Amino acid sequence: DGGITQSPKYLFRKEGQNVTLSCEQNLNHDAMYWYRQDPGQGLRLIYYSQIVNDFQKGDIAEGYSVSREKKESFPLTVTSAQKNPTAFYLCASSIDVRQRTGELFFGEGSRLTVL
Amino acid sequence: KQEVTQIPAALSVPEGENLVLNCSFTDSAIYNLQWFRQDPGKGLTSLLLIQSSQREQTSGRLNASLDKSSGRSTLYIAASQPGDSATYLCAVTNTGNQFYFGTGTSLTVIP
Numbered sequence: 767d768g769g770i771t772q773s774p775k776y777l778f779r780k781e782g783q784n785v786t787l788s789c790e791q792n793l794n795h796d797a798m799y800w801y802r803q804d805p806g807q808g809l810r811l812i813y814y815s816q817i818v819n820d821f822q823k824g825d826i827a828e829g830y831s832v833s834r835e836k837k838e839s840f841p842l843t844v845t846s847a848q849k850n851p852t853a854f855y856l857c858a859s860s861i862d863v864r865q866r867t868g869e870l871f872f873g874e875g876s877r878l879t880v881l
Numbered sequence: 882k883q884e885v886t887q888i889p890a891a892l893s894v895p896e897g898e899n900l901v902l903n904c905s906f907t908d909s910a911i912y913n914l915q916w917f918r919q920d921p922g923k924g925l926t927s928l929l930l931i932q933s934s935q936r937e938q939t940s941g942r943l944n945a946s947l948d949k950s951s952g953r954s955t956l957y958i959a960a961s962q963p964g965d966s967a968t969y970l971c972a973v974t975n976t977g978n979q980f981y982f983g984t985g986t987s988l989t990v991i992p
Contacts, residue, residue, distance in 0.1 A: 772924075799980070808970075808984040824979075856924055858980075870915060870972065870980055872924040 768793050772857050772873035779844070779851065779880050787842045787876045789857035797868065798840035799858040802826060803875075809856065815840055844878060852880045883908045883975055887983035894961055895991050902956040902986045904971035909949045911973045916945050916956050919968045919985070928969075929956070961990045 770791045779785045791798065800812040811824030815834040829848025834840055840859075844851045855876045860868035884907045894900050904914070913932050917925040929938045929945040931954070937946040944957040958965060970985040 770924075806984065809972075809982040811979065814979070854922075858925075868974075869913075869927055869930045870974075871927060872917075874924040875922070877922070 770857055770859055770871055770873035772855075772876050774876060775874065777876060777878045779878060781880060782846045784843055784845050785878065787844070787855055787857075787878070789840045789842065789873060791838055791840075791857075791859045791871075791873075793859055793861075793871065794837070795859035795861050795868075795871075796837070797860045798834070799860075799870075800824075800830070800832065800840070800842045801856045801858065803854045803856055812842065812855075851878055853878060883911075883973060883981040885971060885973060885981050885983040887969075887971060887986050889986060890984070891987040891989075893989040893991060896961060896963060898961050898990075899957065899959050900961055900988070902958070902969050902988070904954040904956070904983055906952045906954075906973050906981070908975065909952050911949065911975060914945075914947055914954050914971060914973045915980075916943075916954075917970045917972065919970060925970065958988075961988075963990045963992050966990050 773788045797816050799814040801809040803809050810826050812830050813832040815821035821832050821834050831843045857873045858870050860870045886905045915930045916928045919925045931938050931947045942959040947954045966989050968985040968987045972980045972982045
């Protein structure tokens with residue numbers, strides 16, 4: 767089935783460690799996104815990519831890094847520089863951004879907890 | 882910057898009632914508006930997408946309307962069921978193809 771797969775579903779990290787969240791899509795979508803969701807704050811954009819080998823910072827990019835080496839993959843690294851990384855992370859994708867009418871699809875999310 | 886508001890933040894209704902969820906946005910120059918459902922601890926599931934040129938979309942018991950000029954959208958749920966209990970979010974896209982989300986309405990349908 768087509769969709770977006772995020773892994774791991776749950777992740778625990780010690781302070782000072784970097785962790786990488788995986789996001790893979792088989793929808794042949796051009797654009798991919800990472801959001802962070804905290805209780806009562808809605809979704810905030812971390813990074814997005816409209817094409818392979820290109821990505822842009824979102825509203826809260828500090829302490830995070832991404833890569834887009836393949837169309838179907840957009841991993842997110844939460845670095846030790848992120849001061850409050852405990853959150854629910856959501857990956858999404860949408861079809862050809864040039865159309866600007868693409869529907870947004872989400873993965874099941876990854877919950878990161880810092881111990 | 883586009884701001885999206887959803888009121889009320891929480892809503893509780895008895896089973897069988899028809900209900901309306903509201904979404905408002907500050908910049909009417911949108912390309913589309915999308916309604917999502919989110920169950921606890923899960924990702925967002927797309928319910929309805931309304932293109933900027935459309936006034937409404939329907940899927941089963943759900944009907945979403947869009948009034949760009951007033952910056953408002955409503956999601957109508959007919960004959961609510963306990964399985965409809967979830968958080969409902971709306972999002973709009975702007976010219977940069979970025980998506981702006983509301984904080985959602987948490988719906989509880991009481992059997």
